[in-house]
Amino acid sequence: MTRPASAADAAIESVSVLSEELRRRMFDFIRRARRPVTRDEAAAHVGVSRKLAAFHLDKLVDAGLLRAHYGSPGGIRKVGRQPKVYEPTDTPIRVSIPDRRHELLADLLLQAVLTEGEDETGVQAAIRTAAERGLDLGETERSQARPGRLGVERGLTFCERMLDQHGFEPEREGPTRLRLRNCPFHPLAAKAPDLVCGMNHAFLTGYLQGLRATAVQAVLAPRPGECCVELGQADAAEEEGTG
Structure with a gap:
């Protein structure tokens, strides 16, 4: 029988996901942006392909650190399908994000x-x-x-x-x-x-x-x-x- 995930389990998973440098950098970029961020923006920030960025962003979503939806970044509506955007959840993380001294x-x-x-x-x-x-x-x-x-x-x-x-x-x-x-x-x-x-x-x-x-x-x-x-x-x- 699988036991429900505890808060400690969730915290451990969050830390594990953020141990990968690219994910940590993308998460930090999105958290500081204070607006929804597209895959293209996240990819450009860390210098990787859009496909690789999507993989890491989805890992952050699965860990409950980001939420994803389709929307218009910057409030600018364009013709056609809206891009997938990411923004932080309200999940508290007891590691150095944001940095505590x-x-x-x-x-x-x-x-x-x-x-x-x-x-x-x-x-x-x-x-x-x-x-x-x-x-x-x-x-x-x-x-x-x-x-x-x-x-x-x-x-x-x-x-x-x-x-x-x-x-x-x-x-x-x-x-x-x-x-x-x-x-x-x-x-x-x-x-x-x-x-x-x-x-x-x-x-x-x-x-x-x-x-x-x-x-x-x-x-x-x-x-x-x-x-x-x-x-x-x-x-x-x-x-x-x-x-």
Whole structure:
């Protein structure tokens, strides 16, 4: 007798399906697109044939990670049969999709506890620690890359790799604006939003300072389901004051 699949079984199957690199890349692309994606788009993104893309996409559908239907991508209706499109389901996945960095948050909080000064609160120590970590990271990257003077557009481009590596899912909303689609510390942010958002802001501000990207600033701009911080052009007065 076959027993019904449990939530644990479903999670294991999801992780197994995503262990294949092409599927993981396609799933990540579709999840970030925030709209239905065609087979042709998924194939072009990862550089494979449409037939191979269809095979991997159907595996993701079978695992409950994507749902498929026929529709018009981008809302543009065309004559003839509509293409098959894919979009994420609401299935929760307890792996790094979206990326969670609880170990980084835990490390920062531990460092804050160990270094808390007599004149600091725990929250102040945590925000200071996050700023120091960001500053160290920015200084290290600047010393390695030697980017020279960074204007706003080049500064944002330079930031994108680090933000992506740390799970922020950066998305360019214009030449001078970078939105962070994922909070790597979620769902802890929901329990202590002032603390976590403050640490996020301090970490990214410290990173920009270490990188000497004075044309860019991190600002608090919370949106549901996203990081509370976005990066954009620094105020003229701030940029001039920092050199």
